[in-house]
Amino acid sequence: MxxxxxxxxxxxxxxxxxxxxxxxxxxxxxxxxxxxxxxxxxxxxxxxxxxxxxxxxxxxxxxxxxxxxxxxxxxxxxxxxxxxxxxxxxxxxxxxxxxxxxxxxxxxxxxxxxxxxxxxxxxxxxxxxxxGAYTLDDDHGEQTSQVLHLCAGSGIVPNYALLKDELLNRKNPSVKHTMVYVNKTVGDVIFEAELQQMAHDFPERFDLVHCLTRDEPGERGAWWRKGRPTAEWVRSLVKDPTTVQVFACGAAITKHQRHAAEETGIAPTPRFMEGVEEIVHALGVDKARFKSEEFG
Ligand SMILES: Cc1cc2nc3c(=O)[nH]c(=O)nc-3n(C[C@H](O)[C@H](O)[C@H](O)COP(=O)(O)OP(=O)(O)OC[C@H]3O[C@@H](n4cnc5c(N)ncnc54)[C@H](O)[C@@H]3O)c2cc1C
Structure with a gap:
């Protein structure tokens, strides 16, 4: 690579x-x-x-x-x-x-x-x-064989567009997409049917795992999991951390929350993207292979 x-x-x-x-x-x-x-x-x-x-x-x-x-x-x-x-x-x-x-x-x-x-x-x-620079390089198929999507809530939106563009237009066929999509409950999952359909239509190219932080996955199947993603678990989904490209999108601590924290002296609660930073760091993914988009 x-x-x-x-x-x-x-x-x-x-x-x-x-x-x-x-x-x-x-x-x-x-x-x-x-x-x-x-x-x-x-x-x-x-x-x-x-x-x-x-x-x-x-x-x-x-x-x-x-x-x-x-x-x-x-x-x-x-x-x-x-x-x-x-x-x-x-x-x-x-x-x-x-x-x-x-x-x-x-x-x-x-x-x-x-x-x-x-x-x-x-x-x-x-x-x-x-x-916006949250895009895949035209030649990313020459740089990697795996794109890891880490998304939460409405952070699925740009990654859904990236997936559609790659899979439906059959771009970079050697690249596999692995998506971890985190929501509080089943009712919060955006594009559930559309993502499921892509996983069904492109089994060689697309793996999807839903994580629920408040609901039990129940009988929904093996690709539904309870709890937030941990570094150890995400590592098990990654073929090679030195070549994987990571695209992560979701809520982060906002500038308003940082400002309020300075005034009150109470540290803001870490949100999804702060957890992602830790995971990417623990995996040893190079900064050049990590793109993030933060929604307030
Ligand atoms: C690149 C990018 C892409 C995005 N894509 C999406 C997307 O696909 N879908 C989506 O739903 N959202 C997306 N967002 C988020 C979106 O831009 C808005 O931030 C979101 O919709 C909220 O806007 P609002 O006007 O409803 O709320 P706002 O009025 O912006 O308020 C949001 C929060 O900020 C607080 N706040 C606002 N101003 C202040 C202030 N001066 N001091 C203290 N607190 C303040 C409010 O109390 C509130 O809690 C994206 C953001 C970015 C940067």
Whole structure:
């Protein structure tokens, strides 16, 4: 196996795109996929994201004014990874509606509950795209024979796009994809049927293991496991830690939580991505072979 050499993707200029939301598909109790028609075949790389300005939605104007008053700064665009792969006609994003718990959260979430509502169908939506380095190198089949996907919750979104692009388009056929997907309960699993179908259709190329932290897997089968992934267990899934490429996406301690921790002196509770860092370190995976995307 050769050392990783990045074959740079052709950079595309960021553009503001006008679209119409042509379909809204509910994935779980709190997650929906929105399909946007931009009027042309979109050009991006699997794993990239778009940004949406909440200010374009008049329904949010009072909430924005109030939050800006409290926060003392302008509300920013929010980033959303695409769950669609480049060959698909529509750009899709999959949004989890964040909740508000006054014990942990300073403000209620702004954009995600609005996007993850049925109100979006048929609406015009402007977004900025396409960007992000959470992509597979064009020649990754020459760098590795295994990609390990470590995902939690809505962190499945860009990895689902990467998988679709590789498997359905039969790219890099010598590369095997191993996915560990962590959720609290069965009801939180996004794309359960779609992932299962890919595991069924590509048994030589795709292994999927679900980890549940609060539910028992019950009779769901051998590929469902109770508990968080440990370094020892993940090691048993990896053929060669010196050549594996790791793509990890999920929640990490946010800058707001770090800031609050500094003020209170109470250390923030590690989240999924802090656990991933430990696992990758314990496995001895080279930094050049590890890509991560952190959702707040
Ligand atoms: C590259 C990237 C890709 C992403 N892809 C996805 C995806 O595919 N799907 C998905 O669902 N999400 C994704 N996200 C997360 C998404 O961008 C939003 O962060 C998420 O939807 C929450 O947005 P919101 O407007 O609902 O909540 P926000 O209003 O942003 O609030 C979120 C939390 O931050 C806290 N907070 C906000 N501002 C402050 C402040 N000033 N001080 C203290 N606390 C504050 C709030 O209390 C709340 O708990 C992605 C993020 C990134 C960076």
């Amino acid at each position: 050769t050392e990783p050499v990045t074959v740079a993707k052709k950079p595309r200029p960021l553009r503001k795109l006008e679209s119409r939301c042509v379909d809204v598909v509910r994935n779980t109790h709190d997650t929906v996929t929105l399909h946007f028609d931009t009027g042309a075949q979109p050009e991006y790389d699997a794993g990239q994201f778009i940004s949406i300005d909440p200010r374009q939605f008049p329904e949010l104007s009072r909430q924005i004014a109030f939050l800006e008053h409290l926060k003392g700064k302008r509300e920013q665009h929010r980033a959303y990874s695409m769950s669609s792969a480049p060959a698909e006609r529509y750009v899709a994003i999959t949004v989890k509606a964040e909740t508000f718990d006054p014990k942990h959260d300073k403000y209620p979430p702004l954009l995600s509950p609005f996007l993850a509502s049925d109100a979006m169908k048929g609406r015009k939506v402007a977004f900025v795209g396409y960007t």
